[in-house]
Amino acid sequence: MKLSLVDMKPGQNGVIEKVMGGPGFAAKLGHIGLHRGKRIKKLSSIFRRGPVTVCIDNFQVAIGYGKAMRIMVEVDDGEENSTGR
């Protein structure tokens, strides 16, 4: 299932599928290590429209709401069921 980072639930894992928005934005995310095909785990959302924190490899990144909405993740199948959707 494809979800934006904002819609993912804390604890869910997945693979970055697409980064929407300008090429500059995708490039910048790429530099910090978030690029297509990268495995990612969502840690938390700070309130409804706050930043999202994720874990990639060994590090954590906080992404503001406006940007997190543009990052689409293919969420692992097993995870989806286990969180009760």
Add this chain to the structure above:
Amino acid sequence: MKKIVLVGNPNVGKSVVFSHLTGSKVMISNYSGTTVEFTRGQLKIGEDSYAVLDAPGTYSLTPSSKVEEVAADMVDQADVVINVVDATNLERNLLLTSEVLERDVPVIIALNMIDEAGHKGVKIDVEKLEELLGVPVITTVAVSGEGLKKLVDALPKAVNRKKEPLEVADRWAYVGSVVSEVQTIIHRHHTWLESLQDASLRPLTGIPIVAIVLYLAFQLVIGVGEMIAGFLEEYLFGGLYGPLMNRLSEWLGSGGFLHDILIGRLFDGAIEFEESLGVLTTGVFVEFGVVLPFLTVFYLVLGFLEDSGYLPRLAVMADRVMHRVGLHGYSIIPMVLGFGCNVPAVLAARNLESRRERFIVCTLTSVAVPCMAQLAMIVGLVGRLGGAYLAVVFATLFFIWIVLGLIIDRFMPGYTPSMVVEIPPYRIPSLRAQLKKLGMRVKGLIVHATPYILGGILLVNILYTSGIVDYLGVIFKPLIQGVLGLPGEAVSTLLIGFLRKDVAVAMLVPLGLNARQFVIGAVVLAAYFPCAATFAVLLRELGLRDMFKSAIIMVLTAFSAGFMLNMLLDTVVPAPYMAAGLVVVAIILAFVVGSTSDRRELEDLDKTA
């Protein structure tokens, strides 16, 4: 002289390596963006000496902020590049390494944080990595100095690869393949530090943690600061220095030109450290008796927050609030630094992506974030009028911060894009590193502030004795008395405020103000203009045009806030209600008005989607 440049991602330990290689002291903290300017030092190897340059961290040589530009430029000037790589984050770090290897410069790699990599179960085959990259790789633990001697010895072996530039997707593939060949990860359990790490990023646990941290920080700084200041006042100034100055005063004949400058005015034949306004009395007292104790405690607390890695987490939790004033969470870091001194705050604003953010951070900090020197005086002097009046000062500044932020966000074109920032792991601060940093900062204060504080006091005396104050007092009376309700003479504090805010606050005492006037004076002094040192960096960072705009905003804001207090405080609304009211109104306004930046960013998203 040959140039060795340290290049690497943010927060990988470049500055620690730099200080070991050169013996120079630089700021080291556990968050991205500590170093904002390049720093130069010297390294002697045998007979030769080299210039070593510590660059700001960067994720790429195609820069996306002012700070990253500096780093990218420096690679081009280098004779040798030491690429510092964080072993716990090999893949992300090697993205930059692959870019560096394409430049026409010899490169050597310091594979740093190898100790932490061990704890995290990351094993790296160093020989294999060396072979794949084609440049020497030396493992280091910069904080303990391990491997740095080997690094220096290996410098002549640096290799210039000048590889063919890769396309973006190919670069990821290349780095991915290197990592898969050299790295093995052994799974292990979460440590307590890591559990705390996650807890401080979850709203349910994170908010209470923010509250506890801020409360403790505030209590420590104010409580311990007051304790030390009180102790010094009683024993050092009362018991030792006071009698000495009294002797000097007698010796100078209790009057005359020199006496006025050094000792100042006498009250019933005695020196009053707060009011005499002599260089050796009030000047020394303000700096060493009030400012220094508070600032030392503040920097101890700040040092702990910086080195533990809490600040970026505070930034995440504060993101929603910061959006209301047209910023994103990470801008809270310059503001926190601003409570120590506005100068490093303005410099730290360089990490922010856009001109818009830098303008807002600089303006809000100058207006509504008083530095510790000034805060110490406010706490000391306003505090004695009662806690409610002190609360009014803080509440007014908070109110200004929110309302001015909302206004600038609404009327300044464009928007502030939301943040993407790395959150470092928690690290247990080392006592030695803490003390070293504290020493650097305290020394900085003494060296930089002393001439201004003593010079400021000297200038006060000249202004008074020459009659300039009386003259200006008459001219500015309509403004000072009409709008702010202060005596015309108070213009002198505004003049001195350009030099030093702490001295300016002290100068409110001899004016014989009542409580509400004192509060108005303190607020206006905090907001109306930055001190000379801050002004100089603001001008450099913002440029003439933006500085001019910012200055107009500052002056207008200060006088509006002063006028508001003059109209309402005590005459219409008693102090405790005033303080509570300002905070509540500011919060309600923030909710009702919302973030213009947010709206514009989403509109922009709809357009590109």
